[in-house]
Amino acid sequence: MPRKPAALSKGEMVVASALWRLKSASLGELHAEVTQTDSMEYATVQSYIRRLEAKGYVKAKRVGRNNVYSPKIRPEKVIGQTLDEMMKQFFDGKTVSLFRHLISERGISDSELAELRRIVDQADGNSGDAEDE
Amino acid sequence: MPRKPAALSKGEMVVASALWRLKSASLGELHAEVTQTDSMEYATVQSYIRRLEAKGYVKAKRVGRNNVYSPKIRPEKVIGQTLDEMMKQFFDGKTVSLFRHLISERGISDSELAELRRIVDQADGNSGDAEDE
């Protein structure tokens, strides 16, 4: 059995995210990327990447004297799981409830609303039987 | 300074959620509510509620021999923060990106889509300059 990959902690998540952005990177590059947004020691990034490797989220390949890391798991998967959990916890698992919260509770600008409408229209188009155009 | 309330761990979150649902409850009632969805010992619920109290999320009042607990922080606040963090981490803080993900990556049924459209229409109506009817 593939042993369901253990969930990522917050710190692991920021390192994983950085790696997703870079696709592939040495520890130095990764550290640079991470510190764009978060303050974190080189060695700390290193610890996280090791844990990510242990958890099966990342693989390393030796290139010269560097390890070059790359993701083994796509972000969509992790994002999806995180979202699932969050929706279950707060919105009874219902996507529309989340939508409602995002729109009413959080407030959304006119342009965002317009954008959203386009997204909806498009989704409607390609997944169902559209009647009118 | 009010000292920003420490974030809730996952276990604390399920207990807090139960309490939000009940508005106010003794430990026994709370345990009953929690175990609707999660398997958790009475004493464990108790530990969590104590931590929640320590963190300032919950207050207790003695009623007879019971402690009656109630939330000190509204769910919207916690949900909002959780969402913020999540959106920052995964969607560059952009609500529309989250929408897009929810719709395309996750798939949404026709009825949900219709519902969503109504929500959008309504939001459009009461926040902007409505044209029709």
Added chain:
DNA sequence: TGCGAAAAAGTACATTTGTGCTTATTCTGT
């Protein structure tokens, strides 16, 4: 051809979290 810099590997350690057992306290009914 060996030294220094860079990187990797190993180790550390306090705090938080998950999870619950144990002990003390307090009503309630007889």
Added chain:
DNA sequence: ACAGAATAAGCACAAATGTACTTTTTCGCA
């Protein structure tokens, strides 16, 4: 008034997490 049943309070403890320091290995170059 007291025994038993609820309930609260205290304590415990392994695992995970945040955070990094230290030691070892390994190229590139002087």
